Amino acid sequence: MSEPSREQIVSALHERPAIALAPGTRLDAERPGSLPVSPSAVWDLPGGTAWVYRGEGNPGLVRPVILADGFGTGPSELESSWQVLEFGDYPLISELRRRGRDVILLGHHERGASILDNSRTARAAITRALVERQGGTPLVVGGFSTGGLVTRHALARMEFEGLDHGTGLYFSYDSPHRGAWIPVALQAFAHYVRDLDGRFSDQINSPATRELLWRHIGTWNGTPDRDGARATFLAEMAAVGEWPRRPRLIGVANGTADGVGTDVRAGELALEGTGGSVVGTRLHTQAPGPDEPVAKLRVVAAKTHEVRTTGLPSIDGAPGGSLEGFGILADGLNALHPDLGLTTAVRIRSHCFVPSVSAVDIGELDTDDELYKDISALPAGTGGLDAYRLASRNEPHALVTGELCTWLLSHLP
Template identity: 25%
Template sequence: MKNLTLFLFIIFVSSLSAQSYFIPKSSERSIVNRGGSTSITASIPFQGYDEEEAFFGQGEYEIFLDVVDGILDNPIIVLDGFDPGDSRDITGLYNRLEFGGENLADVVREEGYDIVILNAPVYSTGGVQIDGGADFIQRNAFVLIELIEFLNQQKEGDEELVVLGPSMGGLIAQYALSYMEQNDMEHQTRLFISFDSPHRGANIPVSLQYLINFLAREFGDETAVAVVENVLNSAAAKEMLVDHYLGHLADGSDTDQDPDKLLPGGAPDFRDAFQSELDALGFPQNVRNVAMINGSGNGTSTGTSGMQVVSTELDLGGSITADVTLRFTPPASQTNEVTFFEGFLIGVPLIDFSADSESSSETDGVDAAPGGTSMISSALGDGQGNQVIIDFIEALDQDLFCFIPTISALAIENEPNWYASPDIGGIHNSPFVNFYIPDSNEDHVTVTEESAAFALEEILETTLGQADLKVPKIVLAQNPIRGPIELQLGQVAGPNVNIRILDLSGKLLMNKTILANPGMVRIPHGLNSGMYLLEVNDGRTVKTIKLMVR
């Protein structure tokens, strides 16, 4: 049994604790002009849903001054995401902004902006140890509020802040900025960039959750159980996951499934409570809210609903074998067995477990939906020389799964179908006024040349000539507009650019193709005053902008 316990602990539990499961690994290259990290404690306490008292959150930050004047006068705050155990330090947070041989943080520092990284460490307060990277999103938001107020006091000049929230960091930023506005606190922030953040929830295949939990509980390994409790059952995971195994258990059981609870459901007393609280706050109103996401905008799925993820027999040594089968959640209105495990000793059954899943009539299961993706193999370190793990990875039929659905990353509230192609501005209204949406699904919080260009256009509030990046450049010169639409074109993918204008109901008002000659293009329109959607397609990406006509 020891071999079986050890194998399953390494395979499944380590997959949750590895940082690469949620955030792609970044390089460890050195960073110029570093200072040092400083601790910060929130002034506002927070009491979690299952806590008996309130605690003051803590964080650590480091300021990377610009390389132009070296003065703190134009701060951009970059936040941490889900990081149980604080496995990703400030260096890792900075370097995850790399793209195409460059780094977004380096580029903006060369333009006179200061980067401020806020990390969520493990800390003790009031005699209790708190894992900041997996803690309540609200408590982390109060730490961000403390940092915002500190920076506004310390900075020189009157430039407003920019906040970049990758992954869970986007929820922290949304909560903090909205809370400040609703409580008459000055945030002095002009721009919020949400980066593939789960505004409507995140996903880890429930099939994997069932298996991880069952094996940890069944074999009673204290370390395995601790990891399940500290990661999968952490406050942040229970607040974010739209389908959590705890929402399906029979009363009084840690592992057994209630056959009447097969539809997707979040962790009881956490998921719905958090989403309701976040929805009540809404998005900040005195900030420009934009989003760059990693999920496809045209409905491209990540696999197929109900598909087999893996079905294999593993030789664990010592005459012990295990049959493991995992599947994605099923198509709409269907039920399937998502988890099956059976262990044998010399062919004699030792232990078995299975769990089913049902999808609603409104949508196929979320596992295969369009969205920022995560990979099982990368979470397992490609085997790390362990032959059993290598055999498991080689047996995978499906490595990718949807981690942050496109619908969630765009904060679309009224679309129950995870597979819908977002019609921004129509019935699928998004709170973001500008977006970068790729055509194909990308690894979660991966910065590409295209998304970097989008972020830089928003941060610099100008054309990208300053940044000298060889990336597609499409900039709306003025918004709102009073005359012709003026587009500044730089490098684009094809010889032509297609321009479409739609009203907020989705009705097409203009469809025009122009030559992609670099420079300013003026487009007469004849539109009445109001809000419209401007779509610019260069043959590789589609940029959608909310256009205001005065």
């Protein structure tokens, strides 16, 4: 059989869903047997939508809990939110409603938009909840992953402007308060194939991703560094006081507190091209040290290019919430017809996405000593949160579990 043409490969890639990094169920997971319950109301907000579910027995909005959507690309989808929050390991929506809480699922027209832009949508949801609330029960406001940063900024900005947000409790669920991580190897691959399919690269270069990532590259051969968008975001957080001060601040993390990482070792081969169009491509987990090779890239070309880094820590195996970044890429390529020659073998599916120290605002990500520190040994009051809970095992980012949710529910006012 003849080699596939460049045009055939481009066409096949665009006929499939975009390769996009996001937490949630795998591509081969079964769809839930139930559909989302119809909401009591739908709010059309600037830059987003809120789906409102009244608590059991509530005649209107009585005890509102705003849950903001998290990391991803494209618009928030109600079915996806229910799949994660209700049909996964713990039925959080049902449990909140059973306790008389009104659930407001806050989504965005574009999850990859700037956190500061989506913060305006959160402010609109908070304002409307205050207008429609019956009685004086304080709001509970927070979010999952990026949603925790969106709502954190919204509340802090409202306080800075002298506005009443009526919130008694803020929570974050595995939110990257000190930054998130996507391996340089994956970022480089996304940009390397941009002329074949730019959607993966577009996600890596989206405003939200650039604001979130501790280190980012904008081209396949770029130098990992703090992106200008992240610098702007951090400056804005500093300008509004970093945190809201009126509500109690709590958070949970999908990583452990004991400083013990996963079995992902530094410098290991994670993904290898096996099809003729990608033979020579090899993506590795991040290794510390000077001039470390992290990727060899060859896609529909004769030449292989190498990517190296200097001074980055062993972050892929750090304790924290994980993302199946290498696995998502492999699944996307392997779903294409094998005659296109884009098949891969994946040896390591997951990497740390939100280190534990980031999710509970305890430390920076610059060194192994910081990433692998024993959080359980730190004195109370360390970090920006008033209270936090970490998981008993390192698990997927933003996984809704009974262990973390029961602790969260026990702290609701």
